[in-house]
Amino acid sequence: MAQELMRSPAKLLSAGAWRGSVISVDHPQESVLGSGRRSGAGRFLRRPTVLPTLCILVALLIGSPTLTYRFGRDQAMFAYVGDQWRAGHMPYRDSWDNKPPATYALAALAIATFGHSQLSSRVADLVLTLCIVACIFGLTRAMAGPLAACVAAIGYSLAYYLHFDYWHTAQAEVATSLFGLLALIAAWKWMEASPRHLTAVVAGACVGLAALFKLTGALFLPLVVAMIIWGRKGRGVWRDVVAPSMMAVAGFVLPIAVAVAYFAAHGALLHMWDVVVRFNMNYAGQRIESTSLQVLASALAQVGAGMALVVPPALVGLLGVCLNMGRTGKSVILAWFGVSFLMVFLQHRFFWYHWLAVLPALSVLAGIGVATIVSRIARRSNRRGTTCVWIALAMTVAGVMILYVPSAIATSYTNAVRFWMGRISAREFEASFTGVDRYNYAEAAAAAAYLREHTSPSQTIAVWGFEPAIQFLARRRAPSRFVATHPLYDRHLPYKQQEWRRGFLSDCAAAPPAYFVTIDTGGTRTEAPVELATWPDVRQFVEERYTLEGRIGQFRLYSRRE
Numbered sequence: 001m002a003q004e005l006m007r008s009p010a011k012l013l014s015a016g017a018w019r020g021s022v023i024s025v026d027h028p029q030e031s032v033l034g035s036g037r038r039s040g041a042g043r044f045l046r047r048p049t050v051l052p053t054l055c056i057l058v059a060l061l062i063g064s065p066t067l068t069y070r071f072g073r074d075q076a077m078f079a080y081v082g083d084q085w086r087a088g089h090m091p092y093r094d095s096w097d098n099k100p101p102a103t104y105a106l107a108a109l110a111i112a113t114f115g116h117s118q119l120s121s122r123v124a125d126l127v128l129t130l131c132i133v134a135c136i137f138g139l140t141r142a143m144a145g146p147l148a149a150c151v152a153a154i155g156y157s158l159a160y161y162l163h164f165d166y167w168h169t170a171q172a173e174v175a176t177s178l179f180g181l182l183a184l185i186a187a188w189k190w191m192e193a194s195p196r197h198l199t200a201v202v203a204g205a206c207v208g209l210a211a212l213f214k215l216t217g218a219l220f221l222p223l224v225v226a227m228i229i230w231g232r233k234g235r236g237v238w239r240d241v242v243a244p245s246m247m248a249v250a251g252f253v254l255p256i257a258v259a260v261a262y263f264a265a266h267g268a269l270l271h272m273w274d275v276v277v278r279f280n281m282n283y284a285g286q287r288i289e290s291t292s293l294q295v296l297a298s299a300l301a302q303v304g305a306g307m308a309l310v311v312p313p314a315l316v317g318l319l320g321v322c323l324n325m326g327r328t329g330k331s332v333i334l335a336w337f338g339v340s341f342l343m344v345f346l347q348h349r350f351f352w353y354h355w356l357a358v359l360p361a362l363s364v365l366a367g368i369g370v371a372t373i374v375s376r377i378a379r380r381s382n383r384r385g386t387t388c389v390w391i392a393l394a395m396t397v398a399g400v401m402i403l404y405v406p407s408a409i410a411t412s413y414t415n416a417v418r419f420w421m422g423r424i425s426a427r428e429f430e431a432s433f434t435g436v437d438r439y440n441y442a443e444a445a446a447a448a449a450y451l452r453e454h455t456s457p458s459q460t461i462a463v464w465g466f467e468p469a470i471q472f473l474a475r476r477r478a479p480s481r482f483v484a485t486h487p488l489y490d491r492h493l494p495y496k497q498q499e500w501r502r503g504f505l506s507d508c509a510a511a512p513p514a515y516f517v518t519i520d521t522g523g524t525r526t527e528a529p530v531e532l533a534t535w536p537d538v539r540q541f542v543e544e545r546y547t548l549e550g551r552i553g554q555f556r557l558y559s560r561r562e
Contacts, residue, residue: 082107204251
């Protein structure tokens with residue numbers, strides 16, 4: 001049964017219209033793209049594996065240049081914690097970061113499979129994206145036919161790679177989206193004619209895995225339970241509602257219970273609770289400069305402009321769903337969109353990569369919107385008119401890409417393509433990876449290379465700032481669990497800040513690192529000043545034990561006095 005559920009996206013590709021969810025004007029089995037009224041080409045496209053394979057190949061083509069992406073701060077943090085986990089150092093207890101554990105488990109698996117490099121995280125991200133594309137195709141085909149499925153799947157690829165740069169890709173939201181989609185697929189499997197309780201368990205387990213990547217992934221559970229209730233077959237409340245709902249909840253608890261047991265067995269459960277739950281709740285509850293409504297309005301405007309490729313057709317698709325879709329299908333897709341939006345809103349920060357949670361639902365709506373327009377026109381025109389519709393659609397997409405993409409992603413995707421083709425050097429390429437608060441990958445990589453050359457593998461390196469790429473690239477451990485020290489000074493992270501800073505200095509005093517790296521940004525950091533002059537206790541520790549050896553970009557390298 002488990003193998004069957006893992007193959008369910010492929011089954012959905014060839015399935016007929018899912019009951020109660022078909023847009024009446026589209027007639028998925030007679031869609032323009034898959035009608036087959038033309039000789040061999042139509043019959044070829046109707047083969048169940050052809051269209052999804054084409055969509056995956058398009059995504060692979062679009063996503064391949066991102067394999068050259070360098071680290072942002074978050075990606076370096078995930079890689080460091082995952083790599084240390086492989087070496088026996090537990091997350092939270094030995095390496096501090098605030099994501100749930102599955103993020104680091106994925107990083108550890110990627111490093112074990114593809115090696116200790118930045119490529120490992122990018123390959124893992126590309127694989128997850130291809131899986132998401134396949135799932136989106138299957139779900140959309142079941143709801144609105146092959147045309148909508150192709151537009152949704154390809155639209156997701158374009159929106160992800162052309163609207164989210166190196167800083168915002170390879171984030172935890174990608175894996176959360178994938179397991180949320182798998183949970184929806186399993187819930188739809190249960191809604192078919194012969195539901196099995198194991199399907200409900202798998203749906204709940206997928207939600208549990210989504211939550212282990214991002215806590216907000218747990219919001220998929222009420223949607224899965226609602227789908228079970230909406231799909232009841234009239235066999236009784238126990239068999240249709242209570243038992244499968246309990247199975248879904250049990251499936252949700254299962255992976256979380258395994259993670260809890262594992263961290264408890266390794267003496268890190270209380271640390272995980274303190275960081276993942278208490279710290280994150282404190283962080284989400286912190287006041288920000290503007291009211292929530294002002295920030296939300298600004299974020300929505302940013303989404304409208306930032307994802308121009310999918311937002312306009314998604315609005316059409318939303319109208320089509322409300323007017324033409326059956327009651328059950330309408331409830332599912334609107335609830336899915338609402339849950340995805342709530343996942344962003346509850347974080348109270350609206351960082352750009354947070355909107356990755358909404359992108360799958362937005363892409364499906366965009367596919368439905370395009371399919372609705374094309375199908376309505378095609379049914380009222382001849383083949384020449386249909387051809388004109390396709391030409392106009394292609395020109396519109398090309399126009400949006402030409403006008404929007406170059407200015408939006410010139411420093412990431414465009415340069416990745418140029419580097420992929422050998423048009424720019426590695427030095428020029430790495431110099432383009434800059435970001436928030438004067439982040440500069442090239443400077444961090446140069447500092448890491450110097451430190452690796454001047455230290456032995458058994459020595460440690462302390463960095464006062466949020467620059468985990470230095471330790472990962474240098475292959476040197478931090479002397480404290482705070483590889484990135486931003487929770488010790490960031491004004492947005494007050495939880496246990498003074499206590500943790502004392503613990504950091506105590507760890508450094510007990511086992512002094514070979515080098516202590518500080519950052520001189522000229523007071524330009526927005527989160528909090530990170531210069532030593534701002535933190536007397538840290539400055540005193542460094543001045544008493546270390547000597548300034550040199551400077552690489554914004555990094556000051558202090559070596560320990562013998």
